Amino acid sequence: MTETAIRVLSEEVINKIAAGEVVERPASVVKELIENSLDAKARRIEIEIKDGGQKLIEVTDDGFGMSPQDAVLAFTRHATSKITTDEDLASLLTLGFRGEALASIAAVSRVTLTTRKEEAELGTRVQVDGGTVRSIEPVGNPRGTIVQVKNIFFNVPARRKFLKSQQGEMAQISDVVGHFMLGYPEISFRFTRGNSPVAVTTGSGNLIDAIVAVYGPDTARNLLPLKCPSGLSNSGISVSGFISPPNAARKVSRFMSTLLNRRFVKSKLIGQAISKALSSFFPKGGYPVLILDLRIPGDMIDVNVHPQKTEVRFKDEHWIFGILYEIIQTSLSGLRLLP
Numbered sequence: 001m002t003e004t005a006i007r008v009l010s011e012e013v014i015n016k017i018a019a020g021e022v023v024e025r026p027a028s029v030v031k032e033l034i035e036n037s038l039d040a041k042a043r044r045i046e047i048e049i050k051d052g053g054q055k056l057i058e059v060t061d062d063g064f065g066m067s068p069q070d071a072v073l074a075f076t077r078h079a080t081s082k083i084t085t086d087e088d089l090a091s092l093l094t095l096g097f098r099g100e101a102l103a104s105i106a107a108v109s110r111v112t113l114t115t116r117k118e119e120a121e122l123g124t125r126v127q128v129d130g131g132t133v134r135s136i137e138p139v140g141n142p143r144g145t146i147v148q149v150k151n152i153f154f155n156v157p158a159r160r161k162f163l164k165s166q167q168g169e170m171a172q173i174s175d176v177v178g179h180f181m182l183g184y185p186e187i188s189f190r191f192t193r194g195n196s197p198v199a200v201t202t203g204s205g206n207l208i209d210a211i212v213a214v215y216g217p218d219t220a221r222n223l224l225p226l227k228c229p230s231g232l233s234n235s236g237i238s239v240s241g242f243i244s245p246p247n248a249a250r251k252v253s254r255f256m257s258t259l260l261n262r263r264f265v266k267s268k269l270i271g272q273a274i275s276k277a278l279s280s281f282f283p284k285g286g287y288p289v290l291i292l293d294l295r296i297p298g299d300m301i302d303v304n305v306h307p308q309k310t311e312v313r314f315k316d317e318h319w320i321f322g323i324l325y326e327i328i329q330t331s332l333s334g335l336r337l338l339p
């Protein structure tokens, strides 16, 4: 007779547990859905939010869409069209690669996915409720994909309790959308709340246009372009972006964003390098508006450290610290140093 106390968990339970790591709050859903639209080569992305994302998060794109089979497979954990082997991780050209976002989101909400590929006559609509597929049907819809996420955490009361007020969640969503607007000025974003526009970008490809849309014309007018330190010209590294001068310092660091290979990253190392460089120009407690767009060869970093893909590890931390420090120093030098 066998006596086992250990069980392998069902897919539904596994997805719900894993969802906790990918989907912390409505803003994480917004981030994952926009990443998917960008990976689908969308040129226009619309984001509609109701009640701080707790009632509705809807992301519509004009990307390449999915076949009926893929529309269902997309909700399976570790199902992805973006990588095949672990070697692909070193030369990643997409924002997604873990194949967990849609499975995780659908595990903790009610999702309707509507999608059509250019060449298909009909599209597909899939409804998934708390991880269970409810319906799959053919529909007529334009090329591209619409993902509607309703009643987030309806089946995870513990998570629901930790959500902030609607305004609090909306502020976090606005930060996420703002980041993508700044990081992808060639994409036309339309961000609405309860169907009224919050921010709209034209997709002109000009970063300054995106900055005007996100931070307003007054902020945009004062910015200085970031300069690439001369030693970097042959290193395969490129730098672009803007920084505000010390006389327009802000009291919060929220307006500083670092994009690494077109991905917004949170990194202690990056933060430390930048604050060290800033400390000779900015007063204590003063921060710039900063948009730093850094591209470095993919084999020098590892983004596969955390399910939310905002953390990054560097092969050579010392080297990257020096580069970041120098970028800020070079860009601000010529301005008067603090006494």
Ligand code: ADP
Pocket (backbone or CB within 6 Å): 032, 036, 037, 040, 061, 063, 064, 065, 066, 070, 074, 075, 079, 080, 081, 082, 095, 096, 097, 098, 099, 100, 101, 102, 103, 145
């Ligand atoms: P990942 O992005 O890591 O592959 P996701 O769970 O976010 O994992 O998505 C699973 C798959 O569904 C993707 O690999 C992609 O093939 C497909 N997909 C998701 N969203 C879209 C979209 N907006 N347009 C086209 N395909 C999509």
Ligand code: MG
Pocket (backbone or CB within 6 Å): 032, 035, 036, 095, 096, 097, 099, 101, 102
């Ligand atoms: Mg994804």
